[in-house]
Amino acid sequence: MTQLTPGQVVAALVDACSRKDLDAVCALVTDDVVYDNVPVGAVHGPDGVRTVLSGGITDAATAIEWTVSVQTESGPDVMHERVDAFLVNGTWVRIPIAARFTVRDGKVSLWRDYFDLQSYLEQKRAALG
Amino acid sequence: MTQLTPGQVVAALVDACSRKDLDAVCALVTDDVVYDNVPVGAVHGPDGVRTVLSGGITDAATAIEWTVSVQTESGPDVMHERVDAFLVNGTWVRIPIAARFTVRDGKVSLWRDYFDLQSYLEQKRAALG
Numbered sequence: 001m002t003q004l005t006p007g008q009v010v011a012a013l014v015d016a017c018s019r020k021d022l023d024a025v026c027a028l029v030t031d032d033v034v035y036d037n038v039p040v041g042a043v044h045g046p047d048g049v050r051t052v053l054s055g056g057i058t059d060a061a062t063a064i065e066w067t068v069s070v071q072t073e074s075g076p077d078v079m080h081e082r083v084d085a086f087l088v089n090g091t092w093v094r095i096p097i098a099a100r101f102t103v104r105d106g107k108v109s110l111w112r113d114y115f116d117l118q119s120y121l122e123q124k125r126a127a128l129g
Numbered sequence: 130m131t132q133l134t135p136g137q138v139v140a141a142l143v144d145a146c147s148r149k150d151l152d153a154v155c156a157l158v159t160d161d162v163v164y165d166n167v168p169v170g171a172v173h174g175p176d177g178v179r180t181v182l183s184g185g186i187t188d189a190a191t192a193i194e195w196t197v198s199v200q201t202e203s204g205p206d207v208m209h210e211r212v213d214a215f216l217v218n219g220t221w222v223r224i225p226i227a228a229r230f231t232v233r234d235g236k237v238s239l240w241r242d243y244f245d246l247q248s249y250l251e252q253k254r255a256a257l258g
Contacts, residue, residue, distance in 0.1 A: 039245035098227035116168035
């Protein structure tokens with residue numbers, strides 16, 4: 001089987017998130033992955049990733065759509081700009097994000113999301129009523 | 130003269146900012162540039178860029194250092210992760226940023242910075258006393 005390029009690994013990760021398939025997500029990250037939501041802080045390992053994504057994806061949202069607008073890569077480093085949309089109580093919460101990834105041996109070893117926390121929390125509060 | 134690659138154009142832009150050389154910055158952006166500080170909003174054209182950067186660079190800060198940790202590019206699109214450090218009243222204010230650029234004919238036509246506004250404002254308030 002041909003190994004995926006770093007950009008394809010990141011695309012597969014986003015696809016797994018959009019399908020709410022946390023097992024697939026965890027299979028695409030290294031055992032020592034660092035997943036850093038910059039304004040919040042970093043977690044480590046597949047279990048850390050699962051815990052954080054469970055909060056945003058599988059629990060609160062009845063549907064999710066993550067849309068990448070542009071993706072660039074140089075060697076093991078991949079970056080992209082995307083909007084993460086979560087359907088919460090019938091209202092779409094949309095988070096504009098720029099992310100940086102490093103890929104090692106076909107798995108993501110660093111995932112760092114940059115976004116404005118306040119904009120996200122305000123939308124989420126409004127959606128939850 | 131050989132035209133710079135998109136990645137080199139972005140590197141020159143960051144270098145001009147670090148030198149507080151707003152004329153050089155404005156010479157590196159297109160007439161219809163969109164400069165979008167995501168949590169704040171977008172400005173248009175070199176004059177818009179100059180106004181926004183004047184507030185952050187030439188006015189409040191006695192020294193600045195913008196450090197790019199990783200830069201990736203695909204065709205006209207460039208992204209990077211950087212820390213913008215501003216010396217304000219003897220205290221360094223540091224903003225972790227991920228940015229997306231598009232380069233057209235050797236100039237930046239889109240510059241979009243993603244960061245957490247609250248983290249920046251809190252540091253700035255503390256520095257200003």
